[in-house]
Amino acid sequence: MKTRDKIIFASLELFNEHGERSITTNHIAAHLGISPGNLYYHFRNKEDIINSIFSLYESHLESGFKPYDDVPITIELLMGYFDAMFYTLWQFRFMYANLADILSRDDALKKRYLHAQQQVLTRSSDVLRKLKKDGFLDVDDNKVTALADTIKMMVSFWISYQLTQSSTSTITKATLYDGLLRVLMIFQAYSTPTSTATFCRLEQHYLDIASQERHSIAQI
16 A cells, blocks of 8 residues: 555544544654654645545545446345445544534535535435335425435434534444434335335344444443
């Protein structure tokens, strides 16, 4: 792996574990065992690193939430969307935890974020329309975009909501699976008689995973 890529992934790890505000470029350099000068050869400052991390975020959003082709819907297909949602929250949790502050420091990054979110809204609306067309959702056509935006809002602010609702400052995988289950509640509310069982199976799948994560934490 090239030094530049090592810096990006090490920064992402440190930001997620300790919070972006508490990590400096010196911390990142020390973590990698390189000199600050070597780091600055690749990045001007921490904001430059965050912009590179954001490129990873954009790439994942583009690949993880595309409307499916005209293929039979399976529980594995639906699970793929929810797993992509979980991965985004977990892999970039530092950003969701401190989103307003990060975007307020960089106007160009905020524009990129708004563009990325608009793309997510468009793609997720298309996914919901496909699910409606294929008999999995019962929602008025004129409410599809609003429903997609509501789901996007829940996902975007689930982490910051959790951080304000308890004394803990740590986000666990179980916490994120709880968020997925809340999103599933919305899907269940709009499910059709023929799709209810599928969404219930999805719910049980993520309930089991969340329980396993809590058990693993309790064992530590």
